[in-house]
Amino acid sequence: MYKLTTGFFVLNIFFVSLAQGNSTPFKPAESCASISGSKSEEVPVQKISVESPRKWSSLKSQIADIIKKVNKKFDGLLVPDKIHVVLDEGAGRFTRSYPGINEIDLYILGESKSLSLSDIANLVHEYGHFIFNLKIKGMTENARSLSGAYQEVFADVLAVCFLGDPRANLDFDAPSATLGRNFAEVILPENWHNNEIHDIFWPTRGFLWSHILSKPQNIDKYPVIVPLILETLVDQITSEIGVLEPDAFGSRLVGSSPAEINNRLITSLGLKLAQFSENH
Numbered sequence: 170m171y172k173l174t175t176g177f178f179v180l181n182i183f184f185v186s187l188a189q190g191n192s193t194p195f196k197p198a199e200s201c202a203s204i205s206g207s208k209s210e211e212v213p214v215q216k217i218s219v220e221s222p223r224k225w226s227s228l229k230s231q232i233a234d235i236i237k238k239v240n241k242k243f244d245g246l247l248v249p250d251k252i253h254v255v256l257d258e259g260a261g262r263f264t265r266s267y268p269g270i271n272e273i274d275l276y277i278l279g280e281s282k283s284l285s286l287s288d289i290a291n292l293v294h295e296y297g298h299f300i301f302n303l304k305i306k307g308m309t310e311n312a313r314s315l316s317g318a319y320q321e322v323f324a325d326v327l328a329v330c331f332l333g334d335p336r337a338n339l340d341f342d343a344p345s346a347t348l349g350r351n352f353a354e355v356i357l358p359e360n361w362h363n364n365e366i367h368d369i370f371w372p373t374r375g376f377l378w379s380h381i382l383s384k385p386q387n388i389d390k391y392p393v394i395v396p397l398i399l400e401t402l403v404d405q406i407t408s409e410i411g412v413l414e415p416d417a418f419g420s421r422l423v424g425s426s427p428a429e430i431n432n433r434l435i436t437s438l439g440l441k442l443a444q445f446s447e448n449h
């Protein structure tokens with residue numbers, strides 16, 4: 170979810186807070202049968218549909234192809250049964266997803282005949298949210314409302330590992346607005362004070378890349394490592410209930426300092442991924 174266009178960003182926060190508040194009209198577990206998911210062996214039954222104006226019709230098959238490639242590459246992940254992508258034109262590059270409704274709005278610029286790397290990163294990132302939502306669908310409302318910042322880490326990890334690019338989630342039109350999405354730069358937790366859900370885990374992203382994901386010997390282990398990261402993020406949400414909470418808009422994580430929140434997550438990831446990080 171990129172933040173270049175303020176209007177869309179506000180709209181996005183609105184949807185996020187709707188989805189995370191108690192009065193949410195979106196109730197993933199009850200209202201969306203299609204989110205029940207299937208194991209990778211059953212991926213052929215996954216329905217991928219793409220809705221597009223004529224000028225982007227050539228992108229339809231590329232989009233379906235990328236989703237299939239994500240399923241194949243990370244075959245340890247549970248994936249949604251059905252996914253619908255709507256191509257649209259925005260003033261900026263921006264995508265949004267609705268928890269409980271497997272629809273991705275992907276904004277494309279100009280008369281593109283093929284997806285740019287940034288389009289692919291957006292698509293995979295949003296798909297990552299649905300995979301995350303499948304994983305937490307049985308959890309309490311408290312846990313799900315706390316999940317935003319952890320979801321953003323996983324959605325970014327998926328795009329970074331799919332493209333093999335630690336800067337995959339940066340918006341190069343607005344690099345400073347997406348600073349915290351950069352896996353390539355290590356920043357110590359004590360030096361990071363931003364608690365916005367996309368940005369708060371910049372130190373964790375740097376840790377993941379420098380200690381695990383960038384190691385040549387780990388690249389072919391992504392199909393195991395990425396599901397382990399997802400599992401750790403979900404477990405961490407459970408352990409933070411009662412300590413952390415989202416703010417009223419669902420856009421910030423409060424209850425501890427960003428440094429403490431990062432340190433706790435880095436410790437959990439380090440323990441879980443020790444077998445992959447011992448050679449760093």
Ligand SMILES: [Zn+2]
Pocket residue numbers: 170294295298320321324
């Ligand atoms: Zn996102």
